[in-house]
Amino acid sequence: MAGVAWEQLRDGWLPLDVALDQLPRKLLHHGRHYDIGYRPINGASGLEQILVVISDVTEAVGLAQSEADQREQLAVFQQLVNGREEFFEFFAECERLLRAAVSEEVGDRPTLLRVLHTLKGSARCAA
Secondary structure, eight states: OHHHHHHHHHHTOSOHHHHHHTSOOEEEETTEEEEEEEEEEEETTEEEEEEEEEEEOHHHHHHHHHHHHHHHHHHHHHHHHHTHHHHHHHHHHHHHHHHHHHSTTOOSHHHHHHHHHHHHHHHHHHO
């Protein structure tokens, strides 16, 4: 896909800013996250070169993920504090469904899928 975007940029089919927006902006390589920026360098006859700026944003991505995890944990604890009884009812229901899914109680595939679907729906509603 990036090859097509470079061709469009080179051929001038699209306005420069639109063509630059078609180029990749993020890269994940060996567990590292990179942001990619493009800066046109114009000469007398128009676009002559593109400066590609690659920034390692691995730490920022990790920090953002850590903050998101903390927000999720806080939300769970707030639910526990604000609705303790409902939380334990939800937990007991999920435990019952999990036990049913892994036991001999669920003998056929359609029943197992229904139990798993119910469990998934319950977990989604709790979020």
